[in-house]
Amino acid sequence: MKKYLIGVDVGGTSIKFGRFSLEGDLIEKWNIRTNHKDQGEYIITDIVKSLKSQVEISEIFGIGIGVPGPVKDDLIIHCVNLNWGTKNIKEEMKSLLQREDIIIKIGNDANVAAAGEMYKGSAKGYKNVVMYTLGTGIGGGIIIDGKPLEGVNGAGAELGHIVVDFKHNYRCACGKTGCLETVSSATGIVRLAKEYLIHFKARSPLRHFENFSAKKVFDYAKEGDYISRKIIEESMKYLALAIANVSLTIDPEIIIIGGGVSNAGGYLIDMINKFYPSFSSPFIKKANIQLATLGNDAGIYGCAYLVKWWNLKFLIKM
Amino acid sequence: MKKYLIGVDVGGTSIKFGRFSLEGDLIEKWNIRTNHKDQGEYIITDIVKSLKSQVEISEIFGIGIGVPGPVKDDLIIHCVNLNWGTKNIKEEMKSLLQREDIIIKIGNDANVAAAGEMYKGSAKGYKNVVMYTLGTGIGGGIIIDGKPLEGVNGAGAELGHIVVDFKHNYRCACGKTGCLETVSSATGIVRLAKEYLIHFKARSPLRHFENFSAKKVFDYAKEGDYISRKIIEESMKYLALAIANVSLTIDPEIIIIGGGVSNAGGYLIDMINKFYPSFSSPFIKKANIQLATLGNDAGIYGCAYLVKWWNLKFLIKM
Numbered sequence: 001m002k003k004y005l006i007g008v009d010v011g012g013t014s015i016k017f018g019r020f021s022l023e024g025d026l027i028e029k030w031n032i033r034t035n036h037k038d039q040g041e042y043i044i045t046d047i048v049k050s051l052k053s054q055v056e057i058s059e060i061f062g063i064g065i066g067v068p069g070p071v072k073d074d075l076i077i078h079c080v081n082l083n084w085g086t087k088n089i090k091e092e093m094k095s096l097l098q099r100e101d102i103i104i105k106i107g108n109d110a111n112v113a114a115a116g117e118m119y120k121g122s123a124k125g126y127k128n129v130v131m132y133t134l135g136t137g138i139g140g141g142i143i144i145d146g147k148p149l150e151g152v153n154g155a156g157a158e159l160g161h162i163v164v165d166f167k168h169n170y171r172c173a174c175g176k177t178g179c180l181e182t183v184s185s186a187t188g189i190v191r192l193a194k195e196y197l198i199h200f201k202a203r204s205p206l207r208h209f210e211n212f213s214a215k216k217v218f219d220y221a222k223e224g225d226y227i228s229r230k231i232i233e234e235s236m237k238y239l240a241l242a243i244a245n246v247s248l249t250i251d252p253e254i255i256i257i258g259g260g261v262s263n264a265g266g267y268l269i270d271m272i273n274k275f276y277p278s279f280s281s282p283f284i285k286k287a288n289i290q291l292a293t294l295g296n297d298a299g300i301y302g303c304a305y306l307v308k309w310w311n312l313k314f315l316i317k318m
Numbered sequence: 319m320k321k322y323l324i325g326v327d328v329g330g331t332s333i334k335f336g337r338f339s340l341e342g343d344l345i346e347k348w349n350i351r352t353n354h355k356d357q358g359e360y361i362i363t364d365i366v367k368s369l370k371s372q373v374e375i376s377e378i379f380g381i382g383i384g385v386p387g388p389v390k391d392d393l394i395i396h397c398v399n400l401n402w403g404t405k406n407i408k409e410e411m412k413s414l415l416q417r418e419d420i421i422i423k424i425g426n427d428a429n430v431a432a433a434g435e436m437y438k439g440s441a442k443g444y445k446n447v448v449m450y451t452l453g454t455g456i457g458g459g460i461i462i463d464g465k466p467l468e469g470v471n472g473a474g475a476e477l478g479h480i481v482v483d484f485k486h487n488y489r490c491a492c493g494k495t496g497c498l499e500t501v502s503s504a505t506g507i508v509r510l511a512k513e514y515l516i517h518f519k520a521r522s523p524l525r526h527f528e529n530f531s532a533k534k535v536f537d538y539a540k541e542g543d544y545i546s547r548k549i550i551e552e553s554m555k556y557l558a559l560a561i562a563n564v565s566l567t568i569d570p571e572i573i574i575i576g577g578g579v580s581n582a583g584g585y586l587i588d589m590i591n592k593f594y595p596s597f598s599s600p601f602i603k604k605a606n607i608q609l610a611t612l613g614n615d616a617g618i619y620g621c622a623y624l625v626k627w628w629n630l631k632f633l634i635k636m
Contacts, residue, residue: 070601128470142567144462151569152446155602158566163559163597166484174599241481248476249460249567251469279481281492283388284473 003061007303008047009109010034010067012081015047018300019055024119024308029300030054040082044089048096062103062310064303065089066112070154074106077154105306109299111148111157113292114141115309116302117256121294128252131292132159132239134261137173138181144250146309159246160185164238168195184239186261189214193231202227218264236271243272244279247287258292265291321379325621326365327427328352328385330399333365336618337373342437342626347618348372358400362407366414380421380628382621383407384430388472392424395472423624427617429466429475431610432459433627434620435574439612446570449610450477450557452579455491456499462568464627477564478503482556486513502557504579507532511549520545536582554589561590562597565605576610583609 004027007018011034018029032050035042047065051057069079076087090104107115114123114131123129127146133139140159142149149156160181161174170182170191182188190212197206204227205220206212220228243255262268272289280286294301322345325336329352336347350368353360365383369375387397394405408422425433432441432449441447445464451457458477460467467474478499479492488500488509500506508530515524522545523538524530538546561573580586590607598604612619 140567144467149462149568151602152571152605153569153603155599156567156569158569158599158602161599161601162563162566174601176596176599245480245563246567248480249458249474249564250467251471251474251476253470278494281473281476281479281494283479283492284469284476285471287470 002059004055004059005304005307006051006055006060006063007300008063008065009112009299009303010043010047010065010082011109012068015043015050016296016300017050017054018297018304020301020304022061024301024304026297026301028054029297034082036083040079040084043082044092045096048093051097057097057099060097060099060102062105062307063093064105064107064112064306066107066109066299066303068109070151071106071108072150072152072154074104075154076106103307103310105303105310107148107302107306108141108150108154108157110139111141111143111150112302112306113139113258113298114143114256114302115148115305116294116298116300117258117292118143118146119305119308120301121256121298122290122292123254123256126253128250129254129256130157130159130243130246130250130252130287131256131258132243133259134185134239134257135259136185136187138185139259142250142252148306159242162242162245164241168192180238180242184235184242186214189217189231189235189261192235193217193228196227196231200227200230204228214261215263218261218267222267232271233275236268237275240272240275241279243287243289244276247284248281251284252287254288254290256290256292258295258298262291320377322373322377323622323625324369324373324378324381325618326381326383327430327617327621328361328365328383328400329427329617330386333361333368334614334618335368335372336615336622338619338622340379342619342622344615344619346372347615352400354401358397358402361400362410363414366411369415375415375417378415378417378420380423380625381411382423382425382430382624384425384427384617384621386427388469389424389426390468390470390472392422393472394424421625421628423621423628425466425620425624426459426468426472426475428457428459429461429468430459430620430624431457431576431616432461432574432620433466433623434612434616434618435576435610436461436464437623437626438619439574439616440608440610441572441574444571446568447572447574448475448477448561448564448568448570448605449574449576450561451577452503452575453577454503454505456503457577460564460568460570466624477560480560480563482559486510498556498560502553502560504532507535507549507553507579510553511535511546514545514549518545518548522546532579533581536579536585540585550589551593554586555593558590558593559597561605561607562594565602566599569602570605572606572608574608574610576613576616580609
């Protein structure tokens, strides 16, 4: 009988599904809306229902599930976005699927995205990977020797909350000031831009808009607008500092930049590389810094990898 | 026949030896001077000679060796202090000892010290440990799931070179400015103190000395001297930032502070704890911060652990 790996990436807005061959090739993908009703208590039944309608349950080898919150040894510590407290969804899934033998692995969404890029994306062939997902916030994922780093409390790789800015004192959603997320996320770039437009008098096409996106700031910077370039430089200087710090700590092979902001492409990587040497150490070889390539599919690939990795670890024959 | 674990901690000034039972109990320790002649080429023969004079070679189960430089898979990348370039001392030792079957494991000295504290010191019972050794410089060691983190280039845990200070611009031995080592090592504390004594006019017993140690600054701070306290506060604020950053990255169970500066004791830990919350995240549980307890023996204990860990990993019967 054909067997498949299933990846389920649970987000605040939608739940993405992927069906993969045992070699990790994506066969089909689909998604459903995340149902927030009653403390998110229908999410698991929705997942099972969707799986049953799309896949022959007996053909599932294993399911990897990524969730937006800390996870330790397959136990979800909490997911603020889903209104979940501590939750063991493994047994619930097995019982709903009526298959006790199925392998179910749970991971944090940012770690799972890093695993996805390592499995089939721009970090393919590497085993020591750090990934920054630059979106509205900043997520961080770390893989060491092929294994996602969960940390003791399931909170490893909270890379968006490393303090890097001692100048602006922007307040982060986490309560602190100076977090990387406050200056290098999409929101952070716009925040910096609004301050620059007040403090500097130079002309800038940004002044034509009341509201604009981080993409706009990148676009004008690329076109040579002085203020936009200064904004991006400052924002990427903080990111370079954060990347250098994480490199000095765990000395990875490759650093992947993903999320919406990474659509700025090679220009963004060049900016990081410009500032990186002043924060890194001549003692250590510079990690390769690359753009993510899997986009929104990184999560489902990484979920499939979780099952794969678990099997390799225990040498279970697939 | 009785079998022993041997720990050899190679430093720039002396080489420390320890003979341990297979359970990791220290039976005896001794040391010899480090011979720097001819690019340090006599160091290995000196180690073997000293071992032969002190131990029955046939009774050695395995030898762990700590060296002051990056190490990857038992290969020494370089040791600036010993004038060593890339070096494979494993085979050299086996041949000099005329025992091919002996287990020889090599580790970086700071990682090995962290392993020692985990094996028999203040991190006993933990498996995820970060150690800062505050001396003339700052060394860093990281253990994840019981395994010393070497990093891809053998340069994991270069924790003294994380950039934390954007105010003073002190130049580090590594070439950068702002490294933790420039402000929180013994040398860094004295450097900060000298600047405070110039910029602030308040009285301080420190003014009675032309030269003084970091210990003096700590002592006067504890006695209530205003300037000394301010110096220690600033220095420990940087250390708290560095510790919070590393916690957000790898989420360890315990953080150990060792090295000469750690003799300042509970006062030092209280200072770190005072500043830590402003840099950490409410999302993660605070790691336990403790003083090291093995002092200069941490290295030899950690070397013994390397052999032990290697065996546990491969389930070789000891």
